[in-house]
Amino acid sequence: RVSMAKSKFEYVRDFETDDTCLPNCWIVVRLDGRNFHRFAEQHEFKKPNDDRALHLMTRCAQTVMQELEDIAIAYGQSDEYSFVFKKKSKWFKRRASKFMTHVVSQFASSYVFYWKDYFKDQQLLYPPGFDGRIVLYPSNQNLKDYLSWRQADCHINNLYNTVFWMLVQRSGLTPVQAQDRLQGTLAGDKNEILFSEFNINYNNEPLMYRKGTVLIWQKVNEVMTKKIKLPKESEEKEVEVTRTRTKVVPLHCDIIGEQFWEEYPEILAE
Ligand code: ATP
Ligand code: ATP
Ligand code: MG
Ligand code: MG
Ligand code: MG
Numbered sequence: 409r410v411s412m413a414k415s416k417f418e419y420v421r422d423f424e425t426d427d428t429c430l431p432n433c434w435i436v437v438r439l440d441g442r443n444f445h446r447f448a449e450q451h452e453f454k455k456p457n458d459d460r461a462l463h464l465m466t467r468c469a470q471t472v473m474q475e476l477e478d479i480a481i482a483y484g485q486s487d488e489y490s491f492v493f494k495k496k497s498k499w500f501k502r503r504a505s506k507f508m509t510h511v512v513s514q515f516a517s518s519y520v521f522y523w524k525d526y527f528k529d530q531q532l533l534y535p536p537g538f539d540g541r542i543v544l545y546p547s548n549q550n551l552k553d554y555l556s557w558r559q560a561d562c563h564i565n566n567l568y569n570t571v572f573w574m575l576v577q578r579s580g581l582t583p584v585q586a587q588d589r590l591q592g593t594l595a596g597d598k599n600e601i602l603f604s605e606f607n608i609n610y611n612n613e614p615l616m617y618r619k620g621t622v623l624i625w626q627k628v629n630e631v632m633t634k635k636i637k638l639p640k641e642s643e644e645k646e647v648e649v650t651r652t653r654t655k656v657v658p659l660h661c662d663i664i665g666e667q668f669w670e671e672y673p674e675i676l677a678e
């Protein structure tokens with residue numbers, strides 16, 4: 409590339425501010441759908457949990473992990489996803505705006521790109537948007553607590569939404585009546601309403617709804633057949649070869665307890 413002489417306008421670059429992320433910290437980018445309450449209504453999301461929407465969110469998050477560098481783990485629920493960059497990442501000199509904008513734009517374009525794979529005949533009515541924020545966590549415990557916080561939020565919201573929509577869809581309450589009924593109730597009360605009025609054991613609800621989705625890298629063995637030509641033979645021969653590939657795998661498990669981190673120690677290692 410030809411290096412160009414500096415123009416008299418070059419000084420405006422100095423107005424850019426430094427946004428380098430502190431070294432050695434976990435860099436978390438969380439995105440969230442803009443006004444998805446309305447988006448869900450307009451696109452006839454099934455309440456309280458639309459599987460198409462949840463799977464599409466996860467497809468987009470997998471794309472983000474595959475396309476961008478240094479993401480160790482991601483966690484998603486509802487219209488949000490969090491991406492955790494390795495604490496030693498040097499990607500884009502750790503510039504916060506680069507991390508955040510690449511994550512959010514890659515996610516948003518994927519959401520539109522893959523929409524029809526999940527929603528089939530349901531037309532996308534307008535271009536959705538996502539907000540992003542970036543937070544640094546200096547210790548492993550801070551990071552675990554962050555992810556626990558998001559999963560606890562998933563649990564609280566999903567329990568509430570499950571009862572709320574049962575009261576609306578099965579008992580014919582208006583949304584305001586259902587809200588009043590649940591005012592001041594504790595988790596135990598909500599479990600009890602589900603069990604006694606709707607014969608639902610909350611613990612048997614799908615794990616994806618109750619726990620959200622964790623994305624991690626895992627080694628998988630892929631067996632494929634390859635055509636090779638041996639020097640001494642004239643015919644091509646088919647042989648089976650096993651390749652180890654690292655893939656982004658979705659899990660719907662508890663990440664609040666220590667068990668998950670004991671099972672996958674490599675996530676926090678460097
Ligand atoms: P904001 O722009 O402030 O984020 P919002 O309307 O997106 O506003 P959130 O708190 O992010 O508010 O809530 C997300 C909304 O999207 C909720 O109303 C939730 O019910 C709906 N939603 C998201 N995903 C699904 C899904 N898979 N199934 C059903 N509803 C969903
Ligand atoms: P980075 O990710 O660092 O931005 P880049 O490849 O996008 O890498 P840029 O400096 O942004 O690098 O340059 C944009 C590139 O896209 C140039 O090579 C340019 O030739 C090409 N490009 C963009 N728009 C057009 C266009 N309308 N017609 C032809 N080429 C284009
Ligand atoms: Mg919000
Ligand atoms: Mg939202
Ligand atoms: Mg949200």
Ligand code: MG
Nearest residue numbers: 506509510513
């Ligand atoms: Mg460019």
